[in-house]
Amino acid sequence: MRRYFCPQCQSEVYFDNTACVSCKSSLGYSSSTDSFRALSTLVPLQHGSENICANHDLIGCNWIVEHTETSHFCSSCQHTLVIPDLSTTPNVERWARLERAKRMLFYGLLKFQLPLELDKNTLNGRLQFEFKSDLLSFVGQEAKTITGHKNGVITINIKEADDDVREQQRVQMGEPYRTLIGHLRHEIGHYYWDRLVANTERLDQFRAMFGDERIDYAQALQRHYQFGEPQGWEMRYVSAYASSHPWEDFAETWAHYFHIVDGLETAQSYQIKSADVSGGVYKSSYEEKDFSTLISAWVPLTIAMNAMNRSIGNSDFYPFVLSNAISEKLHFVHNFIHHFE
Ligand SMILES: [Zn+2]
Ligand SMILES: [Zn+2]
Ligand SMILES: [Zn+2]
Known part of the structure; x- marks a missing residue:
């Protein structure tokens, strides 16, 4: 994520800010110019008008x-x-947190210029999101909302927006990392697999790298939850969950690629650099075509950032180790994103 500044007084503003803390101007983020604008400068134009998002007052978009x-x-x-259901205040707050994370996701999608539908005119294959809670049926049974992706629709259970619930889940599942942006970057990996890998000439290459996705998905997940990850998984998979099925491996790897590129953009924007970086000089991490440049800047940065976090007693910034096999998969995702046409 880049650094941003108030257009009125040049003070620093964060990506989520709706106003400048210094001069109090109401601000909005323009995704087309990747900059903040004062809402007082938005103008009604002849064809359509500029405005702040209709969700501004309710959830602070x-x-x-x-x-x-x-729209x-x-x-x-x-x-x-x-x-x-917005009749309860906690649900409004949960939705606001989810949309905040989703704007971060979209920031990356727009920077990579990834397609958000298969056909712009018919909106065929449009990317869609559902933010839902567990539901009580009329016979009093609870129907669980499962976080996942199906046919272009990404569903997130809104309880993931509660820090205590998410942390409990993380500990229960033995995961080193569980965040809203992590969920969204993972699920979007499934969306792009369906849209841009399935039924294309890239499928063979995918299978050579990640394995054959035709093995039974439900059985594979059941096996993962019952018996856990295979011995030595750390050398081949970016996370234990990635070892459950080639689709999950792809989605986990995809999410990491987004973490890496966005993390590098932030580091560059604040001029944070590890002294150990020998190569790894990039102009824009979102546009960098040379994968080795990205990875050679990222690895020493994560080591330094982990040390920073440890020095104040926080858990690791990036609790992952990237082996050569994992780097190769990340490279596949990198090539895929930069040459998807
Ligand atoms: Zn200002
Ligand atoms: Zn909005
Ligand atoms: Zn998944």
């Missing part, structure tokens, strides 16, 4: 609806199909 858009919602909120 700070993205500007560009005059080229036909009252910003380019991230437009893709939300189902929102939770």
Whole structure:
């Protein structure tokens, strides 16, 4: 994520800010120019008008609806199909947290210029999100909402937005890392696998790298939850969960690629650099075509950042180790993102 500044007084503003803490100007983020604008400078134009997202007042969405858009919602909120029952205040807060993470996700998608639908005219294969809670049926049974992706729709159980619940899940599952942006970057990996790998000439290459995805998915997950990960998984998979099925391996690797590129953009923006970086000089991590440049900048940075976190008693910033086999998979995702046409 880049650094941003208030257009009125040049003070630093964070990506989520709806106003400048210094001069108090109301601000909005323009995804087309990747910069903040004062809401007082938005102008109604002849064809469509600029405005702040219709979700601004309710959940603090700070993205500007560009005059080229036909919706009252910003380019991230437009893709939300189902929102939770807003009659309770905690649900409004959960939804706000989820949309905040989703704007971070969209920031990456827009920077990589990844397609958000298969066909712009018919909106065929459009990326959509459902934010739902567990439901009580009329006979009093609880129907669980499973976080996942199916046919272009990403479903997130809104309880993941509660820090205590998510942390409990993380400990229970033995995971070193569990975040909302991690969930979203993982699920979007499934979306792009369906859209851009399945039924394409890339499928053979995918199978050579990640394995044959035709093995029974339900059985593979059941085996994973029953028997755990295989011995020595750390050398081949970026996470234990990635070892459950080639689809999950791809989605986990995809999420890491997003973490790496966005983390490098942040580091560059704040001029944070590990003294151990020998190569690894990049202009823009989102545009860098040479994968080895990215990885040689990332690894020493994570070691330094882990040490920073440990020095104040926090858990590791990046609790992962990238083996050569994992790097090769990341390289596959890198090539895929930069040459998806
Ligand atoms: Zn200001
Ligand atoms: Zn919005
Ligand atoms: Zn998955």
